[in-house]
Amino acid sequence: MKRFLSLALVMVLALSAALPALAADPxxxxxxxxxxxxxxxKEMVAAYNEANKDNPVEVEFGVVGEPDARQxxxxxxxxxxxxxxxxxxxxxxxxxxxxxxEITHNREAIEAANVPGSVEAATVGEFLYAYPMTADNGYFLxxxxxxxxxxxxxxxxxxxxxxxxxxxxxxxxxxxxWYIASFFLGAGGTLGIQDGVQxxxxxxxxxxxxxxxxxxxxxxxAFMTGDNAIITGxxxxxxxxxxxxxxxxxxxxxxxxxxxxxxxxxxxxxxDEQVQMGSFGGYKLMGVNALTQYPEAAMALGExxxxxxxxxxxxxxRQLGPSNIKVGESDAVKANVALSALAAQSQYATSQKEVxxxxxxxxxxxxxxxxxxxxxxxxxxxxxxxxxxxxAP
Amino acid sequence: MVQQTITRTGAPKRGFFRELAHIYRHxxxxxxxxxxxxxxxCIRRGQIxxxxxxxxxxxxxxxxxxxxxWQYLSKLNTLGTTGMQRVWSEERQLFVRTPxxxxxxxLLFSVMSLLLLAAFIGLWRASLRSCYKAQVLSQQxxxxxxxxEDLRTLGNERFHMTLxxxxxxxxxxxxxxxTVFMVLLAFTNFDANHQPPGNMFTWVGLENFRNLFxxxxxxxxxxAKVLGWTFIWAVIATFSNYILGMLVAIFINNRGIKLKxxxxxxxxxxxxxxxxxxxxxxxxxxxxxxxxxxxxxxxGFVEQPVKFLTDITSARITVLVVNLWVGxxxxxxxxxxxxxxxxxxxxxxxxxDGASPMRMFFSITxxxxxxxxxxxxxxxxxxxxxxxxxxxxxxxxxxxxxEYYQAGKTDLLVTWLYRLTVDRQDYSLASTIxxxxxxxxxGLSLIVFNLSGSSRREEEFQ
Numbered sequence: 143m144k145r146f147l148s149l150a151l152v153m154v155l156a157l158s159a160a161l162p163a164l165a166a167d168p169x170x171x172x173x174x175x176x177x178x179x180x181x182x183x184k185e186m187v188a189a190y191n192e193a194n195k196d197n198p199v200e201v202e203f204g205v206v207g208e209p210d211a212r213q214x215x216x217x218x219x220x221x222x223x224x225x226x227x228x229x230x231x232x233x234x235x236x237x238x239x240x241x242x243x244e245i246t247h248n249r250e251a252i253e254a255a256n257v258p259g260s261v262e263a264a265t266v267g268e269f270l271y272a273y274p275m276t277a278d279n280g281y282f283l284x285x286x287x288x289x290x291x292x293x294x295x296x297x298x299x300x301x302x303x304x305x306x307x308x309x310x311x312x313x314x315x316x317x318x319x320w321y322i323a324s325f326f327l328g329a330g331g332t333l334g335i336q337d338g339v340q341x342x343x344x345x346x347x348x349x350x351x352x353x354x355x356x357x358x359x360x361x362x363x364a365f366m367t368g369d370n371a372i373i374t375g376x377x378x379x380x381x382x383x384x385x386x387x388x389x390x391x392x393x394x395x396x397x398x399x400x401x402x403x404x405x406x407x408x409x410x411x412x413x414d415e416q417v418q419m420g421s422f423g424g425y426k427l428m429g430v431n432a433l434t435q436y437p438e439a440a441m442a443l444g445e446x447x448x449x450x451x452x453x454x455x456x457x458x459x460r461q462l463g464p465s466n467i468k469v470g471e472s473d474a475v476k477a478n479v480a481l482s483a484l485a486a487q488s489q490y491a492t493s494q495k496e497v498x499x500x501x502x503x504x505x506x507x508x509x510x511x512x513x514x515x516x517x518x519x520x521x522x523x524x525x526x527x528x529x530x531x532x533x534a535p
Numbered sequence: 536m537v538q539q540t541i542t543r544t545g546a547p548k549r550g551f552f553r554e555l556a557h558i559y560r561h562x563x564x565x566x567x568x569x570x571x572x573x574x575x576x577c578i579r580r581g582q583i584x585x586x587x588x589x590x591x592x593x594x595x596x597x598x599x600x601x602x603x604x605w606q607y608l609s610k611l612n613t614l615g616t617t618g619m620q621r622v623w624s625e626e627r628q629l630f631v632r633t634p635x636x637x638x639x640x641x642l643l644f645s646v647m648s649l650l651l652l653a654a655f656i657g658l659w660r661a662s663l664r665s666c667y668k669a670q671v672l673s674q675q676x677x678x679x680x681x682x683x684e685d686l687r688t689l690g691n692e693r694f695h696m697t698l699x700x701x702x703x704x705x706x707x708x709x710x711x712x713x714t715v716f717m718v719l720l721a722f723t724n725f726d727a728n729h730q731p732p733g734n735m736f737t738w739v740g741l742e743n744f745r746n747l748f749x750x751x752x753x754x755x756x757x758x759a760k761v762l763g764w765t766f767i768w769a770v771i772a773t774f775s776n777y778i779l780g781m782l783v784a785i786f787i788n789n790r791g792i793k794l795k796x797x798x799x800x801x802x803x804x805x806x807x808x809x810x811x812x813x814x815x816x817x818x819x820x821x822x823x824x825x826x827x828x829x830x831x832x833x834x835g836f837v838e839q840p841v842k843f844l845t846d847i848t849s850a851r852i853t854v855l856v857v858n859l860w861v862g863x864x865x866x867x868x869x870x871x872x873x874x875x876x877x878x879x880x881x882x883x884x885x886x887x888d889g890a891s892p893m894r895m896f897f898s899i900t901x902x903x904x905x906x907x908x909x910x911x912x913x914x915x916x917x918x919x920x921x922x923x924x925x926x927x928x929x930x931x932x933x934x935x936x937x938e939y940y941q942a943g944k945t946d947l948l949v950t951w952l953y954r955l956t957v958d959r960q961d962y963s964l965a966s967t968i969x970x971x972x973x974x975x976x977x978g979l980s981l982i983v984f985n986l987s988g989s990s991r992r993e994e995e996f997q
Contacts, residue, residue: 216960219732240619240733246629317935338728372824432632433732441629499727499959507935507943514845514934527937530753534940 169199169439174206174214174226182459183447190446199439208426215241215431224434225444229279230263230425231494233271242271243430247441255450260425260465262493272427273448276456277470278388278463279424281321282487283408284480285383286310287401295403298410298419301383302364310382311366313373316356317513319505320422321385323492325352327420329412333496340498342532345525351412353508353521359410360512367513387424388463391480404483406490423491425465504531546667555660558667569666573659576666580673584682589662596655604648611645614638614723615735638725638735646716650707721966727959736963743967757939757951758968764851765947768926769919772858773912779859780866781874781904785896787867788874799871802864810861814928817857818844821929844930847944854945858925873907874900913983917976923949948972 175183180203191198204223206214211228212235219241228236236242245252249270253261260274285295289308294300298312305312315321323333326344329352334341343349359365366381373384374393378401384394385407395402407419428448430440446452453464457474463481464470475481508528546557559567565579574589600608610616615636624631672679680688689697721743729736742750749755787798805813820827821843828840843853877900885895905912926932932946932954941959942951948968955965 213957216730235727238728238733239730240632243632244630366824368824376824432630433634437629437631438627503935503941503954503958504937507937507939510845510934511936514842514847516847524937531937531940534751534753 169197169436170202171199171225171434171436171440171443172202172204172223173443174204174211174223176207176227177205178460179227180205182456186447186452186455187443190443193446194442197439197442199443201443212236215239219431219433222431222433224431224436224440225428225447226431227275227426227428228272230423230427231497233264233266233427233429234495235499236429237266237271240432241429243432243434243437243441244269244271245273245430245441245444247438248445252445255467256465257467257470259423259488259491259493260427263423263425263495264427266495272429273444274425274465275428275448275453276426276462277465277488278481278484279426280421280484280488280491281324281385281387281424282404282406282421282480282483283383283385284377284390284394284398284402284404286378286381286398287403289382289401295383295405296408297416298359298408301408302359302362305382306362306364308382311364311380313366313368313376313381313384314359315367315369315385315509316360317367317506317509319502319509322356322505322509324385324407324419324421325356325410327422327492328407328410328490329417333492333501335496335498339535340500340533342501342529344532345522345529348412349525350522353525355410355412356509356512357517357521361515388461388480388484391478392461395479402479404479406483406487418490420490420492421487422494422497423488424494426462500534501532504528507531546664551660555663558663562667563670566663566666566670569663573662574666577662577669580666580669580679582665582669582679582682585665585685589658589665592655592658596651599651600648604644604651607641607644608648610636610641612738614641614737618735619733634732636735637731638723638729638737639731642719642723643716646719647712650712650715717966718970720962721970723963725963726961730960739963743963746964747967747971751940753938753940754964757942760939761942761946761948761951762971764945765920768851768855768922768947769916771855772862772919772922773916775855775859776862776866777870777908777912777915780863781870781900783863784867784870784874785900788871799867802867805860806864810924811928813861814857814924817860818929821853821857845934847934847936850930850934850945854926854929857929858922861925869908869911870904873904877903910984913980916983917980920947920976920979921949921972922947923953926950927953 173183173187183203187199187201206223206226208227208229211226212232215222215226215236216239219239222241233242252273253270256274257277260277261270264270264272264274283295285301289310290301290304294304301312326349327333329348331344331346331349331352332341344352360367368376370386370390373381373386374390374397377384377394377397378399379397384390386394391404407421409416409418411417428444430437430444434440448465450466450468453466454469454472456462457464457469461478463478463484464475469475470485505528508524511524546561547553559570562569562576566576569576572590573593574586577583577586577589579586615638618635620633620635621630622633623629669679722738722740723736724739724742725736728734746754747758783802786792787795792798819825822828823840823842823845827843828837831837832840842849844850881899882895885899890898926945926947927950930943930945932950933943934945935943939946941954946954949972952965952968952972955961955968
């Protein structure tokens with residue numbers, strides 16, 4: 143009797159040790175996406191499980207918009223999602239905090255399939271840290287065809303004159319470091335990182351000329367500033383042209399109807415030459431949490447969510463410009479007015495990888511001073527103060 | 536005769552070490568052993584359950600330290616030395632990360648453990664007191680209270696202790712612990728470049744304070760100017776609300792006004808609308824392309840939109856004016872009640888003597904009101920130093936200027952602190968500013984309250 147009992151006990155112990163290994167551990171992943179993307183993400187994950195019947199994943203979705211990804215991650219890294227999307231200007235902060243897992247599975251295939259700008263935006267040092275997802279986060283020019291013709295839209299002065307004659311405005315949010323950089327970058331200004339500190343030469347001789355050009359622009363009668371709500375509310379009525387991005391494309395198209403047009407940014411007058419306005423290239427990337435418990439599954443799912451088929455789906459459902467080369471060459475994408483304007487502007491776009499956090503608020507301060515027409519200090523002093531703030535360690 | 540606070544045991548109640556020394560000197564073997572093993576003295580005298588409970592607490596605490604707290608306490612002086620390790624795994628073809636020292640958790644759990652240590656020392660002293668008391672009682676031949684009797688005193692004579700336990704724990708956990716933690720952050724370099732778990736931060740002593748006071752010129756300049764504006768704002772906001780609220784109360788209180796109730800109700804309705812909602816609406820109305828500007832342009836009063844919130848001087852004036860709109864109902868209510876209490880014969884005798892209404896206001900009403908509402912004015916002033924809502928919801932602290940470090944011209948210290956924390960994750964600098972805000976608020980409150988306390992001894996205030 144005793145021997146039987148001890149034998150039964152040993153067998154139960156052995157089974158309980160073996161059973162977890164027998165039953166497949168369901169892989170549980172958390173995925174963050176914006177509110178608008180939730181439906182689409184659910185469909186994509188279902189398709190993934192269909193294609194991988196032997197390695198299914200159980201996904202829990204969270205609603206976290208891309209701009210909030212960095213903040214929400216740093217609040218509690220261990221509770222953050224395994225896969226989340228973020229805009230490329232957050233990649234330096236996330237890599238510094240050790241948040242992103244290096245993409246090492248199928249790296250060459252991913253780099254070959256996506257536009258070089260997006261791959262460069264996702265690479266820090268020698269490692270690829272995220273999957274490129276969209277390539278439409280840059281900005282360009284929308285305009286009203288009935289007010290500004292094709293010739294006038296080539297130069298900033300032409301646009302301002304045409305808009306003023308019709309009693310309308312040209313809108314650009316100069317008090318935003320993202321937009322105001324287009325003047326400086328187009329004229330050849332550089333932002334760099336040296337020893338972990340930002341370097342900025344926006345206050346050299348040419349930079350002062352650029353500052354004067356911005357001052358003249360904001361002092362013009364037809365200049366107007368505003369945010370997304372003002373653009374989508376006033377386009378066509380009071381606004382003849384606006385510098386913004388593809389996220390407003392649908393709303394602007396509705397307002398302008400037949401007069402809807404978009405193109406690259408114009409040239410502006412610098413001294414006695416015309417200089418093309420530059421821009422910041424913007425991409426949305428999908429990253430894998432470095433602290434994830436299932437790195438292989440997370441990388442596989444991340445790759446799936448940003449592959450060619452799903453980038454096409456993303457374009458069809460949400461009008462988001464793809465970073466995948468093949469999808470970008472399809473007719474549907476080429477026919478999209480906003481995206482082809484963006485493609486035209488991307489030749490003059492600079493990467494945001496060399497921009498550290500200090501840049502934004504100080505550039506915004508300079509732009510705000512210009513918008514408020516506060517000329518108590520001269521341009522050189524303002525630019526010196528701006529650069530001093532940007533380059534502060 | 537000098538009252539000495541002595542317990543029935545004869546041990547002095549004042550003086551932590553004096554009491555313990557007394558117990559050690561007069562204690563017998565069992566009591567002396569209780570210094571090392573809590574509760575032994577009680578067990579020796581027959582209070583077995585009580586003694587065992589003390590012993591259990593000691594064992595639990597030591598186990599807590601060894602198992603949980605020591606790994607954090609031992610690293611408190613460096614806040615972590617080995618960071619997160621990244622190891623290449625050949626068979627999995629990826630990098631595996633092993634978490635290293637997490638400076639945030641080290642600091643947090645160390646502070647928590649130190650507070651628990653303080654609580655444990657209190658418990659240790661309580662156990663020694665009860666052991667000594669048991670010894671004295673048994674030496675005097677008196678009966679020792681049983682465990683049941685001890686429990687009953689918790690419900691009767693010592694009910695205050697039972698009642699206060701829960702609130703004290705809550706206060707310590709949710710107020711004291713976070714405050715100590717935040718204050719300690721000011722002495723570290725926890726900012727955007729030192730975010731756990733990927734990076735560690737460490738102690739830097741008074742470097743943040745030195746930076747604020749001029750080691751970094753831009754930061755020092757910003758701090759001084761923002762502090763200046765905070766004071767100006769607090770003074771003007773408090774007194775404008777006070778004086779104008781009082782005037783409104785006086786007007787309504789005037790004998791000639793009918794329907795006093797209706798007028799007061801109209802003002803009180805603005806209190807019913809949440810401040811948050813009305814301020815956000817205001818910021819939209821005053822926007823450069825907002826309804827107010829459109830109306831003014833359509834009516835032909837102005838040609839260009841008025842920059843209410845984007846021009847420096849206008850923004851400052853606008854926030855002060857909007858703050859009036861938010862604050863006058865409160866001050867009106869407070870002053871109404873006091874006004875009605877001023878004896879009417881003072882006014883009658885003044886008017887017989889030929890005083891004008893202005894003269895009566897400055898000689899009778901104002902001194903009386905100031906005397907009664909001084910504590911309120913102090914609280915309002917200190918509150919306005921930290922008035923986050925009005926500034927943040929109207930201008931977000933803007934307009935930003937190039938000469939400031941991440942601050943704008945209507946920024947108070949608190950709104951600057953908020954931007955540093957949320958936008959820049961510069962927690963250590965924000966914590967330093969927070970300490971200053973506390974010092975200023977607390978210092979001002981104490982000074983002004985003491986000064987007014989001395990004026991309270993006046994019997995006559997005419």
